[in-house]
Amino acid sequence: MKPCAYTRRRFLAGGLALGAAASLGADAPDDLAGLAREIGWLPGAPDRFFFLQATDLHASELTSGALKMPDKFGGRNFVDDMNTLRPAPAFVALTGDLIAATSRQPATWPQAEAGFRRVNDLIVARLAMPCHMIVGNNDCSPEAFHKVWPDRPLTWSFDCHRLHAVGLYGYHTWRPENTNHAGILLDDAQLAWLARDLAAASGARTLALFTHEPLKDPDSHRIRRQLAPVLGAFPGEIWNIAGHNHGNAECVVRIGGKPVRVVETITPVGAWTPDKGAYRLFFVSDGRIVGTGLRWLTKDGEPLRFEAMPSGRMPAERIPVETALADGALRAFMVGEDEAALRQDVAQVTDRVSNLQFRKGAAATYRVPLSARGGTAAARLRLACSARLSAAFSPDGATWQTAEELVHAAGFATCRVPAALRDAQTLHIRLEAPPDQSVQLYGLAFLPA
Missing domain, CATH: 2.60.120.260 (Galactose-binding domain-like)
Incomplete structure (x- = not known):
């Protein structure tokens, strides 16, 4: 994938155009350019770009579920705001729980297919940038997923300049009786693929590892044990970009002796009830993530404000x-x-x-x-x-x-x-x-x- 290269003039023009349409808090950056300045990311170099993350859409929760909304995402939604960003993001990653109420029980798969089609029509098809997706504990049906997106892999990787992105599907080992919140785990073939993939990406400065469940959670103890050798051998920085817990949080967890920076993001419509939510922006310079920001929106996708999350200070370390x-x-x-x-x-x-x-x-x-x-x-x-x-x-x-x-x-x-x-x-x-x-x-x- 070839990411966008930004000139300062193009960046400021695009950012100010976005800011003019936004309703912003008094102390918040007033546009995309202001957000980048507060973080310390300045355009100009060819290896500078940014990407987006949105998570836990629960798009099938229309009449039931904690985040239920009639005609959810059917009108204006966060995609419309993403599409106004100028310059355009390099890509967006949707990190699981695209829908809800899906398990390894085959009886849940027909409604999962209908939910995935809703995601495709109201979210993916409307995006004006490349989109990469993984699934989570609430939508873990590859069978239904591939009926809607037959050519999309559940596990993937690509390079964006000197950043290496990997998306993991951690539910292949689940059995129907495992129910929900069982924790992510790779099978032998997936683990071997990841080891080969990261060995081939040894020149990358940063690994952006997308999982639905954060690697710091108690439920992730088994995958931490699996990942320790391969992450420990990766020479660059490691970021784990996740959702699942419906909140914004950052910490560091050590896996294989390596500090892994774990970033969690709220849903686009709120935490556990529809209110206001956000998607996240990640700013990259010369292969390193130099900061992130939140784009806050109403549950109906109306812009509220930006919030800068500088990365210069490492967050607290979490003991597994x-x-x-x-x-x-x-x-x-x-x-x-x-x-x-x-x-x-x-x-x-x-x-x-x-x-x-x-x-x-x-x-x-x-x-x-x-x-x-x-x-x-x-x-x-x-x-x-x-x-x-x-x-x-x-x-x-x-x-x-x-x-x-x-x-x-x-x-x-x-x-x-x-x-x-x-x-x-x-x-x-x-x-x-x-x-x-x-x-x-x-x-x-x-x-x-």
Whole structure:
């Protein structure tokens, strides 16, 4: 793809034309040129361009769903605003959940096809720039996707000067019973393709890695483990551009020893109710992303303001759940990895690839040999979980002792293993969700006293 090259005169003329039509906040940049100046991106060099991201359209939510709107995107929408940008963006990436209510259950695929056709007619066909798409947890039907776009790959890559862009489809390994929010994961063929692709792109200064679910999320622990070798070998900067959580956020997470800058963006119509939303602009200079900005719009696509998000200061680093779980532990087990060998009875919970979902009051039991616990020194149990789980211990699976001093804070629950059971050759552990709350379990670890 050949991106736009901007002269200063062309850029300022286009930016001021856009600003004249916009309704802007008092302290916001008043046009596209002002946004770029605030970020520190100036036109003139041939390797300077910008691209756009929009995410979580949920275009099929017309009469139901959190972001439901009658005739959603049928009138003016964010595409009309994107098309007014002068000079034109190099491309736009739509990062998943184009529609809603779709899973790996075949019964959901006919409505998915209808939803994708709506996206094509109201969004993609109206865009005046190249468009690249991935799908998310709410639209993970390649079958329906390819009925509408038979020639569009679900996983793709391309170069834009010295920026290398990759879009990943992370739901190929899902089974119908995995339900939603199971976490993204690559199969062996996808992982091998990515390794070859990044090896061939070693001259790029930046990798823009588009995923639906952010790589910093707990649900992404398995794909972080997969990506560690290939991202660790990439010589340039790495940005993970995502959606899923319906909010604007930035952080840094380390994968394979490399700092990965994770950027999340709100939906074009709002967070969890239709109100105002945004799409994001990424400014690139000599192969590096030098800043981003938000273009705020009403839910009906009327322009509100620009907001600059300079990239000179690195955002806070997020400690991955698997790193925090293993901190100081004798042994740690993440769900879907080594943890699976310890399962004894998980009939009441749902296996969601990267977590076990405990519905209200549901329980699961583990059978953990002494060697797997790290020996008799294992005096405490730590759980990585979304909410409080109760725990009980047994030497035989028949008589149970309730956990002592169970404390839940910041996504982890910790309790003491009864002293009389610490040298048991096999320790049975029963975890149970409260009767009024569902809980996700991501892993468990054994700690010394």
